[in-house]
Amino acid sequence: MWLQRSVRQYSRTIRLSSEAIWPPGAPQSQPHLITTPIFYVNAAPHLGHVYSVLQADAQHRYAALYGEKTRLSTGTDEHGMKVQQAAESLGKDPYTFCTSVSHQFRAVFDALDISYTDFVRTSESRHAHAVNHVWLQLEEKGYIYKGTYHGWYCTSDEAFLSDGQTAMKTDDKGNQIRVSLESGHQVHWMSEENYMFRLSTFRPLLLRWLQTEPVRPANFQRIVSQWLEDELPDLSVSRQRSRLTWGIPVPSDPSHTIYVWFDALVNYLTASGYPNPHLAPWGPSTHILGKDILRFHAVYWPAFLLAAGLTPPRTLLVHSHWTCGGVKMSKSLQNVVDPIECVKSYTKDGLRYFLLRSGAPDHDCDFNHYTVRTLLNSELADALGGLLNRCTAHTINPMQRFPYYNPDSIPSSVHDQLQDLLRSLLELPAEVHQWVEKFQVNKALEAIDAKVRQTNAFFQSQAPWKLYKGNNKEVAWAESVLYISLEAMRLYATLLQPAVPGLANVILNRLGVSLAHRTLKENHFLNAALGRHCCFQGQSLGPDCGLLFPRLEKKDGEEQFAVRKKDYRETQLV
Numbered sequence: 102m103w104l105q106r107s108v109r110q111y112s113r114t115i116r117l118s119s120e121a122i123w124p125p126g127a128p129q130s131q132p133h134l135i136t137t138p139i140f141y142v143n144a145a146p147h148l149g150h151v152y153s154v155l156q157a158d159a160q161h162r163y164a165a166l167y168g169e170k171t172r173l174s175t176g177t178d179e180h181g182m183k184v185q186q187a188a189e190s191l192g193k194d195p196y197t198f199c200t201s202v203s204h205q206f207r208a209v210f211d212a213l214d215i216s217y218t219d220f221v222r223t224s225e226s227r228h229a230h231a232v233n234h235v236w237l238q239l240e241e242k243g244y245i246y247k248g249t250y251h252g253w254y255c256t257s258d259e260a261f262l263s264d265g266q267t268a269m270k271t272d273d274k275g276n277q278i279r280v281s282l283e284s285g286h287q288v289h290w291m292s293e294e295n296y297m298f299r300l301s302t303f304r305p306l307l308l309r310w311l312q313t314e315p316v317r318p319a320n321f322q323r324i325v326s327q328w329l330e331d332e333l334p335d336l337s338v339s340r341q342r343s344r345l346t347w348g349i350p351v352p353s354d355p356s357h358t359i360y361v362w363f364d365a366l367v368n369y370l371t372a373s374g375y376p377n378p379h380l381a382p383w384g385p386s387t388h389i390l391g392k393d394i395l396r397f398h399a400v401y402w403p404a405f406l407l408a409a410g411l412t413p414p415r416t417l418l419v420h421s422h423w424t425c426g427g428v429k430m431s432k433s434l435q436n437v438v439d440p441i442e443c444v445k446s447y448t449k450d451g452l453r454y455f456l457l458r459s460g461a462p463d464h465d466c467d468f469n470h471y472t473v474r475t476l477l478n479s480e481l482a483d484a485l486g487g488l489l490n491r492c493t494a495h496t497i498n499p500m501q502r503f504p505y506y507n508p509d510s511i512p513s514s515v516h517d518q519l520q521d522l523l524r525s526l527l528e529l530p531a532e533v534h535q536w537v538e539k540f541q542v543n544k545a546l547e548a549i550d551a552k553v554r555q556t557n558a559f560f561q562s563q564a565p566w567k568l569y570k571g572n573n574k575e576v577a578w579a580e581s582v583l584y585i586s587l588e589a590m591r592l593y594a595t596l597l598q599p600a601v602p603g604l605a606n607v608i609l610n611r612l613g614v615s616l617a618h619r620t621l622k623e624n625h626f627l628n629a630a631l632g633r634h635c636c637f638q639g640q641s642l643g644p645d646c647g648l649l650f651p652r653l654e655k656k657d658g659e660e661q662f663a664v665r666k667k668d669y670r671e672t673q674l675v
């Protein structure tokens with residue numbers, strides 16, 4: 102609250118006529134906003150972009166498991182020099198070029214079942230309206246002034262850099278060039294009269310915000326703390342229009358174009374409906390982003406929000422990079438993997454599972470097809486698919502139902518093993534919750550996989566198919582083993598919905614679980630084993646779904662597919 106200005110103060114500074122755009126109505130409260138970065142449309146989407154979006158989608162779907170309403174916003178960042186140049190090189194006008202690439206991003210997100218509730222294009226008029234509005238507020242409050250920027254500019258990253266953020270390198274032609282230390286891209290000296298934002302003023306407030314530990318995992322929070330140890334220079338927030346025409350003009354001075362990162366970051370406000378006076382202005386937000394854009398989100402963005410009298414982000418969830426041959430997968434290096442090709446090879450849920458299960462937020466991961474195939478075969482085809490098949494196969498479950506659990510049937514020799522299994526199953530939702538909170542969905546999936554294997558081992562050790570041939574007590578124990586395994590499967594499928602919604606849906610349909618029983622809110626598992634009523638006992642299974650995830654075979658030449666590999670090591674510095 103110490104950061105939030107009143108709605109009245111916020112609306113007092115409105116100069117543009119919002120009434121012309123939004124009809125009058127009562128302000129509505131805003132559900133928590135989860136966002137991906139918006140993606141720069143200078144080239145087609147690759148697997149790295151998909152990873153950011155999948156992480157956000159998993160957070161959004163996970164909140165829904167607990168009945169929490171969130172919104173998920175993504176989109177495309179369409180202004181700036183790189184897009185202007187990419188369009189020129191193809192002889193297209195920038196808007197036509199942006200539209201076609203933006204559609205490609207959207208098609209990829211749709212192919213992966215990303216449940217976004219808004220897709221913002223920065224070329225939309227609602228976005229220009231939001232950007233103008235923020236700019237005018239900042240200008241009116243004296244946070245924007247005209248000055249002269251002297252310093253390094255990296256067009257590739259659209260970033261202003263200090264001397265210390267650059268280094269000299271020798272390019273492949275033997276020339277000495279200056280590059281950004283962070284990205285390796287070449288920088289150029291720039292001296293230009295433009296508009297400056299008083300970033301320096303906001304250092305104390307940013308330090309206070311940082312005390313709320315908004316940046317996760319902790320290693321990235323430490324990086325931001327280090328940045329804020331030094332004084333912050335003011336930030337150039339415009340380019341002369343004569344140099345950059347493809348962008349939003351400064352509202353009070355059309356001879357300048359608004360800096361592309363100022364423009365892009367405001368997309369999060371656009372997604373919240375800002376500056377619609379009939380909506381609550383800006384609620385809690387969680388931004389998911391790659392580590393390459395941490396400074397923009399952890400320094401500039403909260404400063405812009407604070408300057409506009411709005412609350413800084415509640416959480417920044419930062420992830421590391423996918424690499425190809427040890428080098429960051431990136432559009433400009435062209436060492437990219439095509440997500441659509443991957444969906445064709447591994448299925449939508451296969452790709453989702455691999456990326457979320459293998460990608461780690463705190464360190465880079467290398468992509469290769471052998472690892473994908475091995476992981477999916479082991480965890481989805483063999484372990485998860487195997488368990489589903491075991492407890493639903495007609496030979497083992499001829500009645501095709503959840504059987505009754507009988508505590509008197511438990512053999513004394515199995516007592517400890519059963520207690521262990523039940524305890525670990527009942528602890529699983531809390532364990533998963535803790536990993537998701539820490540932005541370690543990979544660990545959450547690892548925990549689920551471990552329990553799937555434990556359940557498989559339990560099933561195998563009890564061999565219910567043999568017990569069915571024995572006495573009444575043995576048959577009752579066989580039914581109890583089946584009940585526990587089906588309930589475990591129901592738990593896994595429920596918890597897997599945020600990561601692999603399609604596969605989870607297949608499992609829950611096969612188990613005959615109604616939509617009302619698919620959340621974690623007021624949904625209990627293994628009730629009968631805990632001596633409580635369980636509505637699933639005696640309930641029929643759903644229709645047979647066949648193999649859950651057929652094993653993947655190695656394809657000839659798969660090493661080449663989708664990796665459009667120029668010699669990126671050579672091009673890295675030019």
Ligand SMILES: Nc1ncnc2c1ncn2[C@@H]1O[C@H](COP(=O)(O)OP(=O)(O)OP(=O)(O)O)[C@@H](O)[C@H]1O
Pocket residue numbers: 138139140141143148149150152153257389390391392393394421422423424429430431432433434
């Ligand atoms: N290799 C990657 N691994 C993980 N995430 C990535 C990767 N590349 C891009 N992203 C995600 O997409 C966001 C936008 O990336 P961007 O559009 O700059 O892609 P890029 O391929 O690095 O482009 P360029 O080569 O032009 O710098 C990143 O901040 C990050 O969230």
